Amino acid sequence: xxxxxxxxxxxxxxxxxxxxxxxxxxxxxxxxxxxxxxxxxxxxxxxxxxxxxxxxxxxxxxxxxxxxxxxxxxxxxxxxxxxxxxxxxxxxxxxxxx
Ligand SMILES: [Zn+2]
Numbered sequence: 001x002x003x004x005x006x007x008x009x010x011x012x013x014x015x016x017x018x019x020x021x022x023x024x025x026x027x028x029x030x031x032x033x034x035x036x037x038x039x040x041x042x043x044x045x046x047x048x049x050x051x052x053x054x055x056x057x058x059x060x061x062x063x064x065x066x067x068x069x070x071x072x073x074x075x076x077x078x079x080x081x082x083x084x085x086x087x088x089x090x091x092x093x094x095x096x097x098x
Contacts, residue, residue: 005049007060008075010036015049015060025051025058030072033060052077 001022002014015033017025024031030050036043045062052059052074063070 003049003058005058005060006075009042009047009060009062012060017049021049025049029053048072050074 001017003017005012005015007013007015017031021031021033030048033047033049035046042062047060047062049058050061050072051057055074055076057074057076059072059074059076061072061074064073065071
């Protein structure tokens with residue numbers, strides 16, 4: 001089954017999921033996809049397809065942090081967080097100069 005993904009690592013638009021991956025995604029919220037074939041530090045990391053419940057999208061990411069406290073970063077959530085941070089920063093600056 002081909003699904004649409006948001007992928008900021010490889011620029012993929014869609015990925016093919018088999019039945020096991022579909023089930024894992026449904027039950028766990030993520031499913032193992034592949035180890036990237038290229039060299040470099042990312043070549044050693046497993047990449048997963050992950051569901052963001054907030055944005056109702058699928059995205060590709062590798063696990064951050066260390067087991068058992070690993071997590072994935074939804075690109076849209078990250079963007080929102082960055083914008084919120086920037087907004088607060090701007091407000092602080094305005095507040096100080098007023
Ligand atoms: Zn999200």
